[in-house]
Amino acid sequence: MIDLRSDTVTKPSDKMRAAMAQAEVGDDVFGDDPTVNRLQERAAEVFEKEAALWVPTGCMGNEIAVKVHTKPGQEIVTEDRGHILNYELGAAAVISGVTIRAVKSADGSGHLTWDEIEPALKIDPPYFQAATGLVCLENTHNFAGGSVMTAAACADVCERSHAVRLPVHMDGARIFNASVALGETVADLTRACDSVMFTLSKGLGAPAGSILLGTTEFIAESRIWRKRLGGGMRQLGILAAAGLIALDEGPERLHEDHANARALAEGLAEIKGIAIDFEKVVTNIVIFDISATGKTSAEIVAALKDSGILAIGFGNLIRMVTHLDVTSNEVGKTIQAISEICHQN
Numbered sequence: 001m002i003d004l005r006s007d008t009v010t011k012p013s014d015k016m017r018a019a020m021a022q023a024e025v026g027d028d029v030f031g032d033d034p035t036v037n038r039l040q041e042r043a044a045e046v047f048e049k050e051a052a053l054w055v056p057t058g059c060m061g062n063e064i065a066v067k068v069h070t071k072p073g074q075e076i077v078t079e080d081r082g083h084i085l086n087y088e089l090g091a092a093a094v095i096s097g098v099t100i101r102a103v104k105s106a107d108g109s110g111h112l113t114w115d116e117i118e119p120a121l122k123i124d125p126p127y128f129q130a131a132t133g134l135v136c137l138e139n140t141h142n143f144a145g146g147s148v149m150t151a152a153a154c155a156d157v158c159e160r161s162h163a164v165r166l167p168v169h170m171d172g173a174r175i176f177n178a179s180v181a182l183g184e185t186v187a188d189l190t191r192a193c194d195s196v197m198f199t200l201s202k203g204l205g206a207p208a209g210s211i212l213l214g215t216t217e218f219i220a221e222s223r224i225w226r227k228r229l230g231g232g233m234r235q236l237g238i239l240a241a242a243g244l245i246a247l248d249e250g251p252e253r254l255h256e257d258h259a260n261a262r263a264l265a266e267g268l269a270e271i272k273g274i275a276i277d278f279e280k281v282v283t284n285i286v287i288f289d290i291s292a293t294g295k296t297s298a299e300i301v302a303a304l305k306d307s308g309i310l311a312i313g314f315g316n317l318i319r320m321v322t323h324l325d326v327t328s329n330e331v332g333k334t335i336q337a338i339s340e341i342c343h344q345n
């Protein structure tokens, strides 16, 4: 199978498996797993933040951040297609008791500017309105097609949010992809953010785990919420050993995934009935519109599956994600298969 459903499907390398087998471990709920501690220290160093916390999933990292930054009854601002709003099963309402104010990015990039955020804010509102408690950003933006937010754009939103006493959380599940595409460090891309979550288990290749970053105080509070949510794990060093390799070596090869995504997008753009702006494919996510093919996305995805290719369809769109287990040769096969499927009557 050529699995383009997501970069979450990546399998740990032999080197990771060997490191996992030999990992030095301890009980992480007591804070004495040396491998987890090393991974957290290393992540904090790379992002130039005070402290870091291993969390089992990106969703848990995002939701802990929402919980720690807000009070029940407040509102948080996310972009309209953001992960926290659309793909975390209402967790912000369930866990934090907040509502979400969705804002559309006018240019379709998924990245909000201050001019778009500000009208949605309720700072010191009258008693019948929920006050805004948090601004959430996402870099890269998954459902805007892996689009990137520059360090300057992020800093601008953060500075202006801070000026009205609002914290900013960055869902940086794929922040290393943004870093590679932009040539800016992850520290610069998130410098003014109050908290950041990034994922080890997507393009970086670890089998599980994400990291939440912020001030020492924020991480101490997050640690309590991680335990409360059932995320206090024990001999976690087994997973952290893979995470250390993912963090140190994963980013080095992400440019290959970006080149494959670009080649895929260029190939798709040649197929009659498929609409895609390949200039906008800058990281590892390719989303294209199949409305003019005369087929539904479900039909195309099913036919692809019969050809040994997995993708995700939603509405008139299909999403494909390149990653370390997809070769350039497989990208060629995928283009060929879609071309044949779209031209069958």
Ligand SMILES: Cc1ncc(COP(=O)(O)O)c(C=O)c1O
Binding pocket: 008, 056, 057, 058, 059, 060, 062, 083, 138, 140, 141, 142, 171, 173, 174, 199, 201, 210
């Ligand atoms: C932008 C973004 N944020 C958060 C997550 C959640 O990560 P996890 O699957 O580890 O919970 C994902 C997962 O695909 C994502 O794409």
